[in-house]
Amino acid sequence: xxxxQKLTKKQxxxxxxxxxxxxxxxxxxxxxxxxxxxxxxxxxxxxxxxALGIPTVALAFLGTGA
Numbered sequence: 656x657x658x659x660q661k662l663t664k665k666q667x668x669x670x671x672x673x674x675x676x677x678x679x680x681x682x683x684x685x686x687x688x689x690x691x692x693x694x695x696x697x698x699x700x701x702x703x704x705x706a707l708g709i710p711t712v713a714l715a716f717l718g719t720g721a
Contacts, residue, residue: 662670
């Protein structure tokens, strides 16, 4: 049996469908990774703002009370 045998139309259609499915899954995986990265960036920014803002506000209150 030769490995380069002719593919039937159904086999060609199945291969094309499988390739499209792989591409769709890869695209979804990339989009999910981008979303996760964006969420992580926002969370880190919020933590930094709180970490820098809370002590500043506390010092402002302590400074005016003295």
